[in-house]
Each structure stands twice: as structure tokens, then as C-alpha cells.
Amino acid sequence: MEKDGKDLFVVILLGFFLMLFMVSFIVIIVVIHRKRQVQNQQKILNLKAEYEKTILNVELEIQEETLGYVGRELHDNIGQLLSLTKLNLSSSKPEKIQEGRHLIGMVIKEVRALSKTLNLDWVEGISLGEYFQKELNKLDQIGFCKTQFKVEGQEIKLIKEKKLVLIRVFQECLNNAVKHSEAQLILVSMVNTSDCLELTFKDDGNGFDLSVPSSGLGLLNLSKRMETIGGKMVIQTKRGTGTEIKLTLPLSIA
Structure with a gap:
């Protein structure tokens, strides 16, 4: 009887340690899984932040180039058209006044075209x-x-x-x-x-x-x-x- 009691105690003890081992193993697996989840979430957030930063930089660079283009157009193209318009409208000749009106139409058209380039929505079109x-x-x-x-x-x-x-x-x-x-x-x-x-x-x-x-x-x-x-x-x-x-x-x- 005493031996049977010792054997039972050993079995219970082994069962306890086995259960403790299994619980510890499960806890470790859960902790590792959770850690990987956090790392993956952080990786996703980093990729999203990098993507947004890239898009922002690209938009700023294209806008800077667009502004440079607009500046050159205002100076070289529209500025010249306005000067010609002024000269024609200053004349008393009907044909010159008519030409001046035509130039005003061209200026309006050019300004509208430039206004579209300032908005990056042109990319979608x-x-x-x-x-x-x-x-x-x-x-x-x-x-x-x-x-x-x-x-x-x-x-x-x-x-x-x-x-x-x-x-x-x-x-x-x-x-x-x-x-x-x-x-x-x-x-x-x-x-x-x-x-x-x-x-x-x-x-x-x-x-x-x-x-x-x-x-x-x-x-x-x-x-x-x-x-x-x-x-x-x-x-x-x-x-x-x-x-x-x-x-x-x-x-x-x-």
C-alpha cells in the first residue's frame, strides 16, 4: 500500500509538472505570437508612413517644377501678350483695337491653362x-x-x-x-x-x-x-x- 501511494504521488507530481510545462509552453507561444503581431503592425505602420512621405515629397517636387513653369510662362508668354495687347489698344485704328481684343482672348485662354497646371488633379485626367x-x-x-x-x-x-x-x-x-x-x-x-x-x-x-x-x-x-x-x-x-x-x-x- 505504501508503495502504491508513492507511485500515485509520483504520477500526480509528474502530471503536475507536465501540465505546468504545457501551460508554460502555451503562454510562450501566445507571447511570441503577440510579439510578432505587434512587429507586423509596426512594420505596416512604417510602410504606410514611408508611402505617405514619398507621395508628399513627389507632390511637392512636381508643384515646385509647376510653379517654375508658371513663372516662366507668365514672364515670357503672357507678359509678351499683354504688352502687345497694350500697344494695340492704345492705337486709334479699328484693326489694331480688334487685334487687341483677340490678344485679350488669348491671354485669358493661357491663364486658364496655367491655372489648371497648379492643381495636381490634372494627373487623373x-x-x-x-x-x-x-x-x-x-x-x-x-x-x-x-x-x-x-x-x-x-x-x-x-x-x-x-x-x-x-x-x-x-x-x-x-x-x-x-x-x-x-x-x-x-x-x-x-x-x-x-x-x-x-x-x-x-x-x-x-x-x-x-x-x-x-x-x-x-x-x-x-x-x-x-x-x-x-x-x-x-x-x-x-x-x-x-x-x-x-x-x-x-x-x-x-
């Missing part, structure tokens, strides 16, 4: 293809270099924020080519598939060494901006062989 073609045409018109633009597939509809980032990255790629490449030809292609949007920017210019830090916004910064909207940027270049920049944005998160 233009397709990426239209915008890229417009920017490349500017280079053709000033005779900087030849450009070609090719589009394949039906363009993907993007939300304003992601479109802004793509526009800004495109602007910087174009600016870098203008400032540093000495290119004779710039080729841009946009391929829209069921999976993603793929934008390729290629020039036949000087190329550069990727290991050397860049000026301006910097290629690393542009790459991070693409990552913020779920995309990526890949660069292929070396001195004397031109540069190819490929931007990819998955359709599932566009």
Missing part, C-alpha cells in the same frame, strides 16, 4: 502614355536629341498617387539623360500586360559607373520610391554604352 509622349516631344522640339516612344497593350488605370510617383521617376530619368548622357537618341517603351506595367527608358549616351554616387534625387532614392508603390527599378549601364532603366509595377497592386 491624363494617361501616362500621353504625358510621356508630351515630355519627349519637348526634347524633339528644342532639338536636344531624337526620341521614340512605343506603347504595347491597353494602358493600366492607376490611382493618382502611384501615377505621380511614376511621373516623377520618369522626369528624373529624363532630366539625368539631358544633363549627363549627351545622348543622340532616347527610346521609351511602355508595355502593359495582364500582370504588370513595364516602362523602359534607354539612351545611347555616355553611360556611367553605378558604383559612383549620383547627384540630385539619386538612383537609390528613385529605386526606393518604386519600392514604396510596390514596384522595382533595374538599371543597366557602363561608361560608353548608354543607359537602360526598367521600371516594373505589378498589376495586382497597381
